[in-house]
Amino acid sequence: MNGSPVVLHNARLIDGTGAPPVVDGALVVDGPRIGWCGPARHLPDDPALRGAERVDLGGRTVCPGFFDVHVHFALPGPAGNPLTGAGEPVTYRALKVLDRLRTTLHNGVTTARDLMGIDAGFRRAVAERRVEGPRLLVAVAMLSQTAGHADFRLPGGVDGLRTAVAFPGSPGGIVDTVDEIRTRVRALVAAGADCVKLATSGGVTSPHDRPEWLGLRPEMVRAAVEEAAAYGGLPVAVHAIGEAGIAAAVRSGVASIEHGYALTDELRAEMAERGQFLVPTLLETMAEPDPGRVPPAVYAKAVRWHRTAQEAFARSVGAGVRVALGTDAGLTAPHGANLRELGLMVRFGGMTPLQAIRAATADAAELCGVADALGSLTAGRTADLVVCGTDPLADIDSLGSPETIHAVVKEGCVAVDRAGVLRDAGLPRLAP
Numbered sequence: 001m002n003g004s005p006v007v008l009h010n011a012r013l014i015d016g017t018g019a020p021p022v023v024d025g026a027l028v029v030d031g032p033r034i035g036w037c038g039p040a041r042h043l044p045d046d047p048a049l050r051g052a053e054r055v056d057l058g059g060r061t062v063c064p065g066f067f068d069v070h071v072h073f074a075l076p077g078p079a080g081n082p083l084t085g086a087g088e089p090v091t092y093r094a095l096k097v098l099d100r101l102r103t104t105l106h107n108g109v110t111t112a113r114d115l116m117g118i119d120a121g122f123r124r125a126v127a128e129r130r131v132e133g134p135r136l137l138v139a140v141a142m143l144s145q146t147a148g149h150a151d152f153r154l155p156g157g158v159d160g161l162r163t164a165v166a167f168p169g170s171p172g173g174i175v176d177t178v179d180e181i182r183t184r185v186r187a188l189v190a191a192g193a194d195c196v197k198l199a200t201s202g203g204v205t206s207p208h209d210r211p212e213w214l215g216l217r218p219e220m221v222r223a224a225v226e227e228a229a230a231y232g233g234l235p236v237a238v239h240a241i242g243e244a245g246i247a248a249a250v251r252s253g254v255a256s257i258e259h260g261y262a263l264t265d266e267l268r269a270e271m272a273e274r275g276q277f278l279v280p281t282l283l284e285t286m287a288e289p290d291p292g293r294v295p296p297a298v299y300a301k302a303v304r305w306h307r308t309a310q311e312a313f314a315r316s317v318g319a320g321v322r323v324a325l326g327t328d329a330g331l332t333a334p335h336g337a338n339l340r341e342l343g344l345m346v347r348f349g350g351m352t353p354l355q356a357i358r359a360a361t362a363d364a365a366e367l368c369g370v371a372d373a374l375g376s377l378t379a380g381r382t383a384d385l386v387v388c389g390t391d392p393l394a395d396i397d398s399l400g401s402p403e404t405i406h407a408v409v410k411e412g413c414v415a416v417d418r419a420g421v422l423r424d425a426g427l428p429r430l431a432p
Helices: 082-087 090-106 120-127 160-164 178-190 218-230 243-250 265-274 296-318 340-349 353-359 362-367 396-400
Strands: 006-013 022-030 033-039 053-056 061-064 066-071 109-114 135-138 196-199 236-240 256-259 277-279 385-388 405-410 413-417
Touching: 066 362, 082 160, 090 109, 090 120, 090 405, 090 413, 120 135, 178 218, 196 218, 218 236, 218 243, 236 243, 243 256, 243 265, 265 296, 277 362, 296 340, 340 353, 340 396, 353 362, 353 396
Parallel strands: 006 053, 006 061, 066 109, 109 135, 196 236, 236 256, 256 277
Antiparallel strands: 006 022, 022 033, 061 385, 385 405, 405 413
């Protein structure tokens, strides 16, 4: 071990792999990485540890830093109207994104995948510690056909999505031919995208379509998957709500189905066989739309499809479909409440708390292609930690409350320490 390691002990360790917790555990933070993790009685008799700072966590629970693999930091959530951005300077919109990033990190999410809205500049700023936030993976834009889920052009000629959400220089989202989608995926690669986001069905909020309608046609999805594979094997995430859109995505070999509300048993079996992930975004379905604020068509779609989502999720879990935590935070789900999704996965899906935590850590890391560095409390992995004031296996819903997140560590640095448990740990602060 190098540097000055810190030993965290008297902790309940939930390692993210689905293994039973270690009740009297210890974990060594060695710079940006985990140096050792396991039962305290097995702590190595290493000369480097004999003089190390030791911090008693008082029986608190330590989990790996959590993932949210479906967020939209450019959107305000229930705190505002997305179209407000059309009347704001780009700099002002960017500063609001920074606040959302900080809130999300401080509430336990250390890695987030933004599936449309922010560009690679935010990822770089976070990586360089110029701003606080979860480690970012970005899709930059979402691709659909004309009159599809990425088409928010209004009758007056305003493109609501590009004007109010996208940042200057981001590739547009509307593609109508196989050649166009190949070119656009390459443009996204050039823009620094970590993954490709498509829409193969209509959506709840989009103005020109319905969730049961087929969006991007299968030949276009296959072309996008082929291009993404050619450029470093980028994963393809697909917004798919209705059966036709889900079928087109699953059978084209995408990495993940986002939402997947109308999955059939046949499609579930195909996803399980292929190892494709479902990102259920249950938190998004919990917000009852305000009929006074949304168009009647949007209200009707939300009521119908949110109920469908909640009723269908258990069948997907029971069929062995792999699940990763994503919330759609920024649409109607609020930023910073991401870990409420854990309790919903248990409530609607019949998952155990350990399974839900794995979906938000080790499995989410695998979907994102970063499992070699993140997602579990394993020696050599990056030291992303969440210190909880409760036992989440007894009360999984507690992780959705900020006061329960006593401390968050990212890359061995303290992002937030609400309970003061790491005050004397000697760990550096993350804040720039």
